Amino acid sequence: MVLLEKVNSSNITKKIRNGISLDNISTTLILFVVLVILVIIFSYFSPHFRSYNNIFRMLINSSAIAVAALGLSLVMFGGGIDLSIGGNVALTSSFVAYLYTLEIFSINTIILLGLAVGLIIGLINGILITKIGLNAIICTLGTMAATTGLGFVLTEGRSVLIREENLLFLSRGTLAGIAFPFILIPFLYFGGYVLMNKSQIGRKIYMMGSNSKAAVFSGLKIKKYSFALYILCGIFAAYSGLLFTSRSAVGMPQHGLGFELEVIGAVILGGTALEGGKGTIGGVLLGVLIMSVIFNGLTILGVDYYYVQIVRGALIILIVAAYEVRT
Amino acid sequence: MHTQETNESFYDKAKDFFSIYVDPILISLGILFVLLVAYLNFSSEAFLSTRNLTNILNNMVVMGFLALGQSLVILTKNLDLSVGSILGLTAVFLATIFNLNVPVILMVPLALLFGAFLGFLNGFIVTKIGINAIITTLGSMSIFRGLAYLIGEGNPTRINHSGYGQLGRYLLAGFVPLSIVLLVLFLLFFYIILKYTQFGRNLFTVGSNIEGSHYIGIGVGSYQLYSFVICGLMAAAGAVITTSQLGAGLPDMGTGIELEVITATILGGVSLKGGKCNLFGVILAVALLAVISNGLVLLGIPIHWRRVVRGVLLIIAVTIDVIYKRNRKYNFNF
Numbered sequence: 001m002v003l004l005e006k007v008n009s010s011n012i013t014k015k016i017r018n019g020i021s022l023d024n025i026s027t028t029l030i031l032f033v034v035l036v037i038l039v040i041i042f043s044y045f046s047p048h049f050r051s052y053n054n055i056f057r058m059l060i061n062s063s064a065i066a067v068a069a070l071g072l073s074l075v076m077f078g079g080g081i082d083l084s085i086g087g088n089v090a091l092t093s094s095f096v097a098y099l100y101t102l103e104i105f106s107i108n109t110i111i112l113l114g115l116a117v118g119l120i121i122g123l124i125n126g127i128l129i130t131k132i133g134l135n136a137i138i139c140t141l142g143t144m145a146a147t148t149g150l151g152f153v154l155t156e157g158r159s160v161l162i163r164e165e166n167l168l169f170l171s172r173g174t175l176a177g178i179a180f181p182f183i184l185i186p187f188l189y190f191g192g193y194v195l196m197n198k199s200q201i202g203r204k205i206y207m208m209g210s211n212s213k214a215a216v217f218s219g220l221k222i223k224k225y226s227f228a229l230y231i232l233c234g235i236f237a238a239y240s241g242l243l244f245t246s247r248s249a250v251g252m253p254q255h256g257l258g259f260e261l262e263v264i265g266a267v268i269l270g271g272t273a274l275e276g277g278k279g280t281i282g283g284v285l286l287g288v289l290i291m292s293v294i295f296n297g298l299t300i301l302g303v304d305y306y307y308v309q310i311v312r313g314a315l316i317i318l319i320v321a322a323y324e325v326r327t
Numbered sequence: 328m329h330t331q332e333t334n335e336s337f338y339d340k341a342k343d344f345f346s347i348y349v350d351p352i353l354i355s356l357g358i359l360f361v362l363l364v365a366y367l368n369f370s371s372e373a374f375l376s377t378r379n380l381t382n383i384l385n386n387m388v389v390m391g392f393l394a395l396g397q398s399l400v401i402l403t404k405n406l407d408l409s410v411g412s413i414l415g416l417t418a419v420f421l422a423t424i425f426n427l428n429v430p431v432i433l434m435v436p437l438a439l440l441f442g443a444f445l446g447f448l449n450g451f452i453v454t455k456i457g458i459n460a461i462i463t464t465l466g467s468m469s470i471f472r473g474l475a476y477l478i479g480e481g482n483p484t485r486i487n488h489s490g491y492g493q494l495g496r497y498l499l500a501g502f503v504p505l506s507i508v509l510l511v512l513f514l515l516f517f518y519i520i521l522k523y524t525q526f527g528r529n530l531f532t533v534g535s536n537i538e539g540s541h542y543i544g545i546g547v548g549s550y551q552l553y554s555f556v557i558c559g560l561m562a563a564a565g566a567v568i569t570t571s572q573l574g575a576g577l578p579d580m581g582t583g584i585e586l587e588v589i590t591a592t593i594l595g596g597v598s599l600k601g602g603k604c605n606l607f608g609v610i611l612a613v614a615l616l617a618v619i620s621n622g623l624v625l626l627g628i629p630i631h632w633r634r635v636v637r638g639v640l641l642i643i644a645v646t647i648d649v650i651y652k653r654n655r656k657y658n659f660n661f
Contacts, residue, residue: 149634
């Protein structure tokens with residue numbers, strides 16, 4: 001009996017050890033715990049942080065990253081990457097501003113044309129990467145420079161005030177008493193979740209990301225899929241450019257500077273591997289929230305922006321190191 | 328293998344000979360360069376004036392230093408996006424130690440050491456901890472830039488010393504900058520190391536086949552680490568030249584230069600897939616980019632177009648790289 005108990009107890013401790021070992025806990029849960037801990041820490045140190053107003057603002061502000069991160073994560077699940085998000089935001093915002101100063105189009109048309117800019121950027125990325133076969137990082141680094149530059153050319157580096165009801169609605173409007181981003185973002189993420197987890201397309205994207213050769217051999221048209229993903233990513237990034245413009249009521253290329261770093265940081269934080277085939281939509285959402293909480297919390301605590309920049313960079317490396325250690 | 332080599336026809340041998348010595352990328356770059364110079368000479372009187380040529384050479388130097396370092400990193404199948412930030416941080420470091428009354432003679436070696444240390448940090452994280460180079464240097468780009476602003480407090484700090492200023496501004500024979508001579512010396516030094524030393528050959532081996540070089544007993548990680556250290560050192564050399572030219576250390580020095588550097592490196596024929604490096608091509612590409620920037624100014628094109636041109640050039644460079652590789656019969660990847 002004693003022996004048996006000993007065996008049993010050792011089994012139990014083994015089980016507990018296995019249970020506690022990081023492998024068996026889902027990434028999403030860890031991220032959730034990290035988010036909660038961060039919120040508790042910041043709330044403890046700053047009463048402003050836990051005010052309703054601040055949390056509301058923070059969530060609204062995070063919607064731009066959230067949209068772009070969704071598009072990028074789909075690309076990264078499929079094994080690609082898009083660094084041109086910041087340039088896309090810059091060009092969309094400047095293009096909207098430019099069209100607004102022309103005073104030809106109605107604001108609704110301008111919004112649609114802004115999204116079309118994103119589509120075209122995605123199209124160019126897609127053609128260069130899937131048709132010509134360029135390295136995705138270098139190619140999108142190039143389109144990032146070109147699109148940011150075009151943004152500066154269009155506005156000549158100036159910012160344009162755009163106070164139009166319909167544009168401001170994107171970030172400030174309410175539908176049935178709920179802020180519009182709070183309706184759209186969950187909707188988009190739910191769509192992303194269904195696509196990646198409940199549909200065949202999602203499984204194919206994961207397969208393509210984890211082993212592109214095997215995907216080709218099993219008859220998957222990976223070029224078509226990644227082409228579509230880059231276009232989707234372009235449109236989503238353009239939408240986040242519109243959100244930036246709407247939030248500040250100003251169209252300017254500076255919105256996009258360094259934005260890709262934030263987005264990539266959030267996506268990687270969410271457990272997405274650079275090699276592709278790994279990551280979840282829920283994880284990405286948590287990554288976005290953690291990034292915004294850190295940024296907002298540090299800012300409210302009065303930490304210099306330079307420190308925030310350093311923390312962001314260190315965080316990216318640390319996160320990837322942590323994921324590397326886990327696997 | 329041996330029989331194949333002995334059976335190689337004279338034609339193949341000749342082709343191999345020419346493919347080594349007459350690199351198509353080098354030729355096309357050269358043609359592009361000559362055409363551009365001819366056009367600029369035709370459309371702008373100021374272009375071929377000694378003063379403008381000195382300007383172009385001056386602008387070339389910093390990018391040339393960075394591109395040489397970057398070539399080694401790309402040669403060993405990595406990428407360093409943090410070179411611009413290393414330059415900025417080292418510039419602030421130089422200004423800081425100048426204000427601490429460190430003797431000017433010691434400033435340059437200290438700065439080079441500092442840059443090498445920053446490169447070492449990158450390389451250590453990439454090779455020893457095993458994190459993707461792009462992610463690492465994307466992160467360290469942000470960290471180094473933040474540190475630069477933090478130490479420099481966002482302000483330019485003057486480095487007011489005539490001797491130090493001469494390093495970047497002295498003109499030999501009235502129009503050849505001393506710094507371009509330094510660049511040429513570095514170029515020759517790198518060329519000899521890559522071509523004639525075991526260290527250089529090993530860098531090529533690592534780049535062309537990581538697994539294979541591991542099996543034949545080359546420490547892949549340490550060679551990649553060396554390339555990062557050298558890259559950091561060259562970025563610091565760029566910082567020395569920039570601060571000496573401007574007489575000040577600014578935290579935002581080198582912002583966005585990594586893009587231009589990568590463009591020059593790839594345009595110059597360094598393959599992103601590793602194992603291929605042509606230093607003369609790289610310097611020619613740097614010269615081409617400098618002439619283009621200069622030409623845009625001379626032709627009165629708004630400065631913002633520069634960024635567009637840079638991006639488009641980068642894409643063209645990679646496209647050439649890909650198409651060139653596709654047309655070669657060997658090295659065919661699935």
